[in-house]
Amino acid sequence: MTDPKVTNSEPTPGSLDTTLEPGQKPNEIAPPSRAQQVLRDILGGSAMISVLAVLLAFVAGGVLIAFTDSDVQEAAGYFFARPGDTFQAIWSSVSGAYIALFQGSIYNFRVDTFVGGIRPLTETLKFATPLITAGLGVALAFRVGLFNIGGRGQMLVAAGAAGYVGFAWPLPYGIHLIVAVLVGVLAGAIWGGIVGLLKARTGAHEVIVTIMLNYVAFYLISYLLTQQWALQAPGSTNPKSAAMLPTAVFPKILGDQFNLHLGFIVAIAATVWFWYFINRSSMGFRFRAVGENPHAARVAGINVSGVYVWAMVFSGALVGLAGVSQVLGTVTTGFTAGIDAGIGFDAITVALLGRSKPVGVFVAGILFGALKAGGYSMQAAQGVPIDIVLVVQSLIVLFIAAPPLVRAIFRLPVPGTAPKARTKVEVAK
Structure with a gap:
């Protein structure tokens, strides 16, 4: 007779396996x-x-x-x-x-030629260019725990500054474009820096300040567009600037048959810079630390107020780059106070969809560019x-x-x- 206390170590056919994994409780599935x-x-x-x-x-x-x-x-x-x-x-x-x-x-397969077929893709990338750079600016603020809702104002002042240089300062080819871009980016950085400075010095909430500065920028640019000494085109009574000089316009990177311009390459460079800055630089580490926990970052010796100022400076510069792209790459015949085209607010969605990560923001910007480019086709073809x-x-x-x-x-x-x-x-x- 067999001892009833002894169990068979081999499972019988149709029975459950009683072999236990390390740390596994009896009669429980392994982790x-x-x-x-x-x-x-x-x-x-x-x-x-x-x-x-x-x-x-x-x-x-x-x-x-x-x-x-x-x-x-x-x-x-x-x-x-x-x-x-x-x-x-x-x-x-x-x-x-x-x-x-x-x-x-993306691609119009009803067109016989390949050049005509890929034209929609180039339009998507053109629409995506300012969305990417503006989205990166909003995402940078998100990484520090700030909500930059002032994209419209930063784009407007950047577009106004870059546009003025573009039509009023005749400079040599190459230098003119660089100066116009730098002036526009600097204007956006200053406009964003005002928010960071008020946040750091007075504790003013960045959402309230950026919303107010949106109105300030809109009415400021609207006023300057009615003044001959400022942004209004000479001899015109309409609130519109003069056309950009050819030396200050982003060159088209695929030829005159496409509207895709150098601004898209600049957007790629801005994405790469964002990745390196936030993940590999010491200042980027401080940005991430403040974004995770500003109180712990302050205890660790990080100047949180200084981080807020610089974060909004860089954020405003990136969003301002979107305004520069609009005025020097898309609306080169002159611009109005509606040059931002709602991109400042769309950038918030792009940053959210991209999870404030450079690659994610880049892909989200292209997606929203596709929606903008294809929306008109959808309306025309299907009503x-x-x-x-x-x-x-x-x-x-x-x-x-x-x-x-x-x-x-x-x-x-x-x-x-x-x-x-x-x-x-x-x-x-």
Whole structure:
């Protein structure tokens, strides 16, 4: 007879494995492996949340496109008689709109020549250029714990300064463009530095100050555009500047058949600088330390007030570079007080979508550039209101601001957490 206290070490067919891993409790599943934990971190990470937020925004945008389409509304009138017509109309409406968006922003496959086909992509990159640099400026402020909502004002003063140099200072070719860019960036840096200085010296909240300075910049530039001695074109009565001199205009990097200009290369250089500065420089380390915990950074000997000032200086310079790109690369025939084109506020969305990281901001800027370039094509080809693009952008912000909602919809894990341990008996059930 066998001793009843002795158990068989080998599991019988169909039974549960009773072998225990190190640290494993009896009758409990082993903890996830290293690879499984990495996969959980990737699936629940910020990059995946951003991608899925964009996907959800496009799905919601498709619903709005279907509801506003006249063919869908007509087919819905006899849905119970012929439901297939309604679904066909929805598919035609949504797919047609997004195909038009693709053709207007990436590649137009209806054009016979390759040059004509890639023209939409160059337009996307042109629209993305100021969004990238302005997004980097907002992201830099985010990394320090500041909310730079004054992109409009910083763009306007930078555009005004660069534009004045561009049409009023005849300088040699090459030097003229460099001087105009530097003056514009310096103006944006000073306008942003005012915010940082007030924050550091008086404790004034940067959101309030930047909003107020937006109005100051708008009315200042509007006034200067009505003065012949300042920005108004000579002999004109309209609030518009003179055209930029050819020596102060960003050259087109792919030839005259495309509108993509050197400003896009400058945006790439700004992205590389941002990455090096925030991740490899000592000042960037201080920026990140203050952004994580200003009180701990102050205890560690970091001049938090000085960091606030320099952060807003650099942030204003990057946002100002977007204004320079607008006036010297896009609106070279003269500019008005609407030169910012809402980019200062779009940059906040770009920085949020890019998680304030240089590569993320760069990709987000291209995405929003594609929405801007393809939105007009979508409206012209399918009759879809351009406001749908604005709704999609707004929904992206909504989903980005609510990661738990995105995780709940797609049942994503929370990064850094292990799955709830379950016993083998529970799994068998």
